[in-house]
Amino acid sequence: MSMPDMLVFAALAMGTVVLVWLSLVMAATEGAVARVTRSSLNNLILGLQTDSELSQFSRMKRIGKVHKVQTLIVDRHATTGSCSFFRITCNILTGVLVTSISACLALPLWVSLLSGLVFALVIAFISVKVRPRISGTRKPLDILLKHVRVVSLAVFLTPFSRSSSAEIKAKTSRNGDLSDDEELEKIQIEQGRAMVDQLVEASAFDPEISEMLNNVLTLSTTLTREIMVPRTDMICINKHTTLSSALKLFSRSGFSRIPVIGDDVDDLLGVLYLKDVVKAIAFDSDMKEHEVGPLARKAVLVPESKPVDDLFHYMQKTRHHLAVVVDEYGGIAGLVTIEDAIEQIVGELEDEHDRIQHEEPVQIGNNVWKLPARTPIADLEELFEIDIDEDDVDTVYGLLTKLLGSVPIVGSSAVNRGLRLTAADSAGRRKKIATIIVEPASVSDSEPKDNDVEG
Structure with a gap:
């Protein structure tokens, strides 16, 4: 060659x-x-x-x-x-x-x-x-x-x-308004769930772990709006509130971070941290009568359409435990914490006080009852033999919220139909009112006190 x-x-x-x-x-x-x-x-x-x-x-x-x-x-x-x-x-x-x-x-x-x-x-x-x-x-x-x-x-x-834009749009409509990538993710999630179920059937691990894995698979399809605290349940503080009053609100609500607002919830100015208030008062007692506005930190804003897995990584990266959720029009939709995202994986985080919410009404005095917050109004009417006539709320907690016009905190009370409803204690990670004391309103209670509303 x-x-x-x-x-x-x-x-x-x-x-x-x-x-x-x-x-x-x-x-x-x-x-x-x-x-x-x-x-x-x-x-x-x-x-x-x-x-x-x-x-x-x-x-x-x-x-x-x-x-x-x-x-x-x-x-x-x-x-x-x-x-x-x-x-x-x-x-x-x-x-x-x-x-x-x-x-x-x-x-x-x-x-x-x-x-x-x-x-x-x-x-x-x-x-x-x-x-x-x-x-x-x-x-x-x-x-x-x-x-x-x-x-x-x-x-x-x-x-x-390459597909033309018309072809891509046609494929999207055939997939039920899902893009090609979203359809793929949906298929992969279904395959992942099937694999987890097979491993459980083979006794590879406990059913609880299986549930956690299934929850992880749904993080990318679960939106922030599904896990947030809605704006109607948000506890906020006005910018003109004094630090001493803010400290009491922190103590009674059980939260360590509270949004600071102006005229209304949509006028968000920032987030007030309990440690900032304590630090300010500890080093200068005269600060008690100062307003909370200057101490508010910049709020982290996230869209309500953000997938939970992206939200979790974002909060990890920015080292923030609380974010304010905004809707498509820029209004405040609610707030979300990193614990809310974790709950999507491990399930609801309850403490030893959460069982109170599932107990039965208890009589603690002469015509004085301690009711779980979820007690139906019909049960309240039966206990005191009165007609409350509230069609737009179903529970004792809902009635107290309506009377106050805001989210109840421990100690909040209101009078309606001759009955005084007082928020007794809170439970759970979100510090929601767990029990409400209901008793006849005395003559001295006829005038509203702090946090009172006359019904």
Whole structure:
């Protein structure tokens, strides 16, 4: 074999190796594109931004790769089509090159053709059925990040595979107003739940752990509005309130952080921290009569449509335990704490006082009753043989809230139909009123006291 023939042979052999490698890469990424979700990419970016061990150059380089992957999965069908096209093309070209190599070796024509065909079929079988496709399904994000430049080039060279905006909109409407990525996440969550159920049936772990895993799977589909404390249940403090009054409100409500407002709830000025009030008063007793406005810290605002998993990571990153939730119009919808997000995984966090909410009414004196806050008004009417006639509330707690016009705290009381209702104590992580004392209103109670409302 002459020198030129040897060079041609070497070039063909090298080209065959490159095409085989490219075919396997396309097969792996083809399986990976269908399994990478936006939430996983967002979590990866958040992890890179908070990784103190990375240099700024390395961090930006890796984040740049993630952004390229985000571009690829915008139209995952187009990306998958490009990978499939290049995989098939590479398989065909490897057969052609192997046939050419056989011809260089002066083999008979039928041997050259057969060897090219067999080699192309073997590579096609390996790329679809064996290792590359398995890697793409098990570690999809790692595979895409590793080969993002090659895949991006493949997509660029195959513009005919891209879906038009009309086609994407049509696919979205067929999926019940879900985007392609949302539909994928929905399918993956269902598959994850099925896998958890199978592990439970196999006694791999306790049912409680199974419930926690199922809860984790739903974090990306649960919105902040579903776990927040609604604005009607928020305890707020006016900016002109003195620090001494604020300290009493902290003590009676049981909270360590309370939103500071102006004229109304939508006029949010910040969040007041108990430790700031205690520190101010401890070092200067004259501060007791100062207003709370200057001590309010800047409030963290989050949209009510934010998924709970993103909310949890965001609060971790910013080191805030409380955030104010805003609606699509910019109004205050409620507030949420990091414990609310944790409860979505581990279940409701109750303490030893929470059982009070499930007890029965108890008579503690002459015609004096201690009622759980959830006691129906019908039971209250039966106990005191009166007609309260309140159709828009169903429980004793609801009645007290309506009479006060605000969220009750411990010690709040109101009079209605000759009965005095007093919030006795609170329970639970959210410090909601647990029991209410109901007794006949005496003559001395006819005039409202602090936090009283005459019914």
